[in-house]
Amino acid sequence: MKKTPLSDNERLKAQSNFLRGTIREDLNDQLTGGFNGDNFQLIRFHGMYQQDNRDIRAERLKQKLEPLHSVMLRVRLPGGIISPKQWLGIDAFAGNSTEYGSIRVTNRQAVQLHGVLKHNIKPVHQLLNQLGLDARATAGDVNRNVLCTSNPVESELHQQAYAWAKKISEHLLPKTNAYAEIWLDGEKVEQPESEPILGQHYLPRKFKTAIVIPPQNDVDIHANDLNFVAIEQAGQLIGFNVLVGGGLAMTHGDTSTYPRLASEFGFITLDHVLAIAEAVVSTQRDWGNRSNRRNAKTKYTLDRVGVDTFKAEVEQRAGCQFAPIKPYAFTSRGDRIGWIHGIDGKQHLTLFIPSGRLIDQPGLLRKTGIAKIAAMHKGDFRLTPNQNIIVAGVAPEDVQDINAIAVEHGLINQHLTPQQQDAMACVSFPTCPLAMAEAERVLPELIEHLDDILAAQQLANESIIFRVTGCPNGCGRAMLAEVGLVGRALGRYDLYLGGNRQGTRIPRLYQSNKQIEDILKTLEGLISQWSQNKQHGEGFGDYVVRANIVTPVVNSSVDFYQP
Incomplete structure (x- = not known):
């Protein structure tokens, strides 16, 4: 029987000498601002994507210049927690040594620096190391940054869950010394290395892990390969429900790809967390599709071999059995903007950051404002999966001053609408090489139109979970929105309807390849229709399903592409 050939990514990983490649030599190549050959892919395992400014690509081509290459670098922040000192270090680098001068808070609780030119790449890694941070495994075929609910109210429970996010992240990191050798001038390890969890070929595709504290589903658990739902008793964490196989990416025109909700495996106590995490990862490592990257994610492995078969293999590898799922429910996904009192008596300020983008503009110095807060703040910052920033654990004597700084720099907006808070977009143009349509840059205009529509229907205090992504790869999590726009071409999108506010239902395609004006x-x-016919407390997504405007997606591997 003829074997299906492996994808070329499998070759380059196997031949990379445990992720080293020739990256170090490539750094000294002054003839190009980019990376050559396999290194273009290998730098992803070190937390970077090569990009260029697509707004000026055509003009540079006319001038017979190569694209203005740079990298986007992600900082690994399990659970999204960063100290004021660490923030100030990143802020200074972003302002002085990047093409765009901005910091972006991602919906995976990481920090992205866009426009890092080649000569600044090694210095930024060394800066991160000095700050106690790194960019390891924030991209590539590995377990990515581990999410954790940002909940600032139940502080003790959050602290326990966050500790597990850090442990899981560290446990699943690549063990190769390549990162230290290349970027930190670490001692070269001559003998062959091993990757006991990830294997010589690493994973078939990227792998995402999250911890969620009900009733808040801010991490969108159904967007992740591996999920731990915190179960508490008398305010103490006693274990987790485990859900496996979520994912949102798909490919236009390829019906073998689809978004998928994660499947419930069962409950585990805390002493089994790392063993279960390792077993899920290693099962996907061994069983995942290494021939077709479009079908290489954990969700496709589960649908191919069966949930029960995958679960049984995880139990065998982990040496423990799942108990029945403990009861849990989600009520919301959004952040509570403004000042919040925690049960521990501390105060927390959640700041709304549009699309997570911090940059100074005339009359709106948000980036400077966060830096000024960092300079006096005695607690920490929490980056939320909704791209906002929580100034957590504010000392009583600092509340008034921090509030004044936030107001002065436009970080507190008294006119913020519910719809603005419940919208999200991926980066898309000008930096993402996969972008087909605008997302972040078009979102403010779209929300303004939506706010006008809601106000005209006497729904100004209502909102819709609304998300825009520039391509079907899922970064903007549109496939868990009540209304999701997925880019097809400049100015054209697919319109999806029927997700719910809790993030537990996938929306269905309603219109394809439409212009913004038609969608609005x-x-x-x-x-x-929703305004006139909605039931008490009924969200837009639930209404369009109840009114048979769209039928609910029940099993996406079977019915996602049905009308």
Whole structure:
């Protein structure tokens, strides 16, 4: 029987000498601002993507210049917690040594620096090391940054869950010394290394892990390969429900790809957390599709071999059995913007950051404002999966001053609407090489139109979980929105309807390849119907399903592409 050939990514990983490649030599190549050959892919395992400014690509081509290459670098922050000192170090580098001068808070609780030119790449890694940070495994075919609910209210429970996010992240990191050798001038390890969890070929595709504390589903657990749902008793964490196989990416025109909700495996106590995490990862390592990267994620492995078969293998490898799922429920996904009192008596300020982008603009110095807060703050910062920033554990004597700084720099907006808070977009143009349509840059205009429509229907205090992504790869999590726009071409999107506010239902395609103007007209009509016919407390996504405007997606591997 003829074997299906492996994808070329499998070759380059196997031949990379445990992720070293020739990256170090490539750094000294002054003839190009980019990376050559396999190194273009290998730098992803070190937390970077090679990009260029697509706004000026055509002009540079006319001038017979190569694209203005740079890298986007992600900082690994399990659970999204960063100290004020660490923030100030990153802030200074972003302002002085990047093409765009901005910091972006991602919906995976990481920090992204866009426009890092080649000569600044090694210095930024060394800066991160000095700050006690790194960019390891924030990209590539490995377990990525581990998410954790940002909940600032139940502080003790959050602290326990966050500790597990850190442990899981460290346990699943690549063991190779390549990162230290290349970026930190670490001692070269001559003997062959091993990757006891990830293997010589690493994983078939990227792998995402999250910890969530009900009733808040801010991490969107159904977007992740591996999920731990915190179960507490008398305020203490006693274990986790484990869900496996979530993921949102798909490919236009390829019906073998689809978004998928994670499957419930069962409950585990705390003493089994790392063993279960390792067993899920190693099972996916060994069973995942290494021939077709479009079908290489954990969700496709589960659908191919069966949930029960995958679960049984995890139990065998971990040496423990799952208990029945403990009861849990989600009520919301959004952040509570503004000042919040925690049960521990501390105060926390959640700041709304549009699309997570911090940059100074005339009359709106958000980046400077966060830096000024960092200079006096005695607690920490928590980056939320909704791209916002929580100034956590504010000392009583600092509340007034921090509030004043936030107001002065536009970080507190008294006119913030519910719809602005419940919207999200991926980066897309000008930096993402996969972008087909605008996302982050078009979101403010779209939300302004939506706010006008809602106000006209006497729904100004209502909102819709609304997300825009520039391509179907899922970064903006549109496939868990009540209304999701997925880019097809400049100015054209697929319109998906019917997700819910809790993030536990995938929306269905309603219109394909439509211009923004047509989509807004469609939404205006549907929101009018919702206004007139909605039941008490009924969200837009639940209404369009109840009214048979779209049928709910029940099993995405079977019915996602059905009308």
